[in-house]
Amino acid sequence: MARPAVEKPDITIVGGGLAGLSTGIALAESGIDTAIVESRRKAKADIFGFLLWPPGTRSLRWLGALPEALRHGAELESLTWFVVGQERTRLRVDLTELGAGTFLGILPSRLESVLRDTALRAGVRILDSVDEWTLSRERATWTMRLRRPEGPLTLRTPLLIGADGSGSRLRGELGLSSSRRQPRGQVIVTGVGGPLPARESRQALSASGSGGCVSLGDKDSWLYTVAQESEAGDPDHALRQYAAVDPANAPAYDQLQRAVVVRPWTITVPRWATDGAVLMGDAAHGMLPHLGLGGSLTLEDVPLLREVAEEAVRSGDFCAARLSAFQQRRQPRTAYAQRISDQWARVLCGSAPGARTARDLAMRRMARNMELAETFYRELASPSVPSLGTRMRMMML
Ligand SMILES: Cc1cc2nc3c(=O)[nH]c(=O)nc-3n(C[C@H](O)[C@H](O)[C@H](O)COP(=O)(O)OP(=O)(O)OC[C@H]3O[C@@H](n4cnc5c(N)ncnc54)[C@H](O)[C@@H]3O)c2cc1C
Secondary structure (H helix, E strand, C coil), rough: CCCCEEEEEEEEEEEECCHHHHHHHHHHHHCCCCEECCCCCCCCCCCCEEEECHHHHHHHCCEEEEEEEHHHHHEECCCEEEEEEEEEEEEEHHHHCCCCCCEEECHHHHHHHHHHHHHHHHHHHCCCCCCEEEEEEEEEEEEEECCCCCCEEEECCCCEEEEECCCHHHHHHHHCCEEEEHHHHHHEEEECCCCCCCEEEEEECCCCCCCEEEEEECCCCCEEEEEHHCCHHHHHHHHHHHHHCCCHHHHHHHHCCCCCCCCCCCCCCCCCCCCCCECHHHHHHHHCCCHHHHHHHHHHHHHHHHHHHHHHHHHHCCCCHHHCCCHHHHHHHHHHHHHHHHHHHHHCCCCCHHHHHHHHHHHHHHHHHHHHHHHHHHHHHHHCCCCCHHHHCCCCC
């Protein structure tokens, strides 16, 4: 029987989603021989959209992929929130005036195809349709045996990057512990609809939860509802009820393809690195999608991870202490984003007594002080954690 082919990339990335493809591009552009191992055969069908904040679009620009991504999506001009039936709670952030950078709405499959093309052009080897893999380590080298339709392939590599998402199998194989939490009884109902009249994101807060839409370009929009599980028995109905409270965007709901219920998690991983391996993206810091920060912070990982990985390859030192520099520098920001995403999830759909009244009062207070809301969004879109003063005034600690 023929022996499996063997390849020896400098770095092997497990997972070819947002994190894996963007890191692959950055490493290949530094001249590092990089392979990506991906289990899927083709892009997933879209059930939601990405609202990417400036931390994400700055990385896309740095990778040379932003102009193409903008061609396939929409540069958003405003973010609006309002409490249904309470005109004084309308909060609108004009992104063209905010001066914080580009906010992008795009279908995940389109962004993936832009990144995939960029990665292939940069010389990344993308090994997809990997049905199964096994992992072992000997004398500081990983051996990864892949089963693919084309036949078996063995990779020998000194450094693994775990970019296989919130349910990361690699994380478990490496013995890196994780815990997860979820807002109790809460779900997101999500789907892709037709175009919106404006390039914006809008969210309505109602007595039973919240619903909204994000423009994803000339043809599509992301439609979603945050609801208690008990109210999402009929997902299509749960999603469409928000068409009635936002009539200007109602036609987008006529083209809704399908409504799907998802239950995302916040993932806490105490240690992101071990000898010869490091986690990134959702595998390291998966967060609730309620503020649209998960993908943006995943993309924001990329420049620093390249720096750390490049130094490791140059020095030939792949020990955990060196690789954990990535976590030390990234975690304050990702932990803050996880915290406020959890907080926002409670605000949108909290079931505790008095939660809705507190939410509506907070919205009214913010609507009266738009300058504070703008400062908060500007600081959140910057590369650092918002200042303590702003966080305290916004009550988003
Ligand atoms: C409903 C919803 C809405 C969201 N909205 C937004 C938003 O508006 N803005 C935003 O910034 N973020 C949003 N997010 C979060 C965003 O999707 C994630 O943060 C982002 O996709 C993380 O990228 P990743 O590459 O780390 O993980 P993933 O995108 O999960 O990619 C992981 C990849 O690894 C592959 N893989 C998994 N297991 C294996 C294995 N064993 N072997 C090989 N390959 C494997 C998978 O096939 C996949 O391609 C949303 C998430 C959800 C669920």
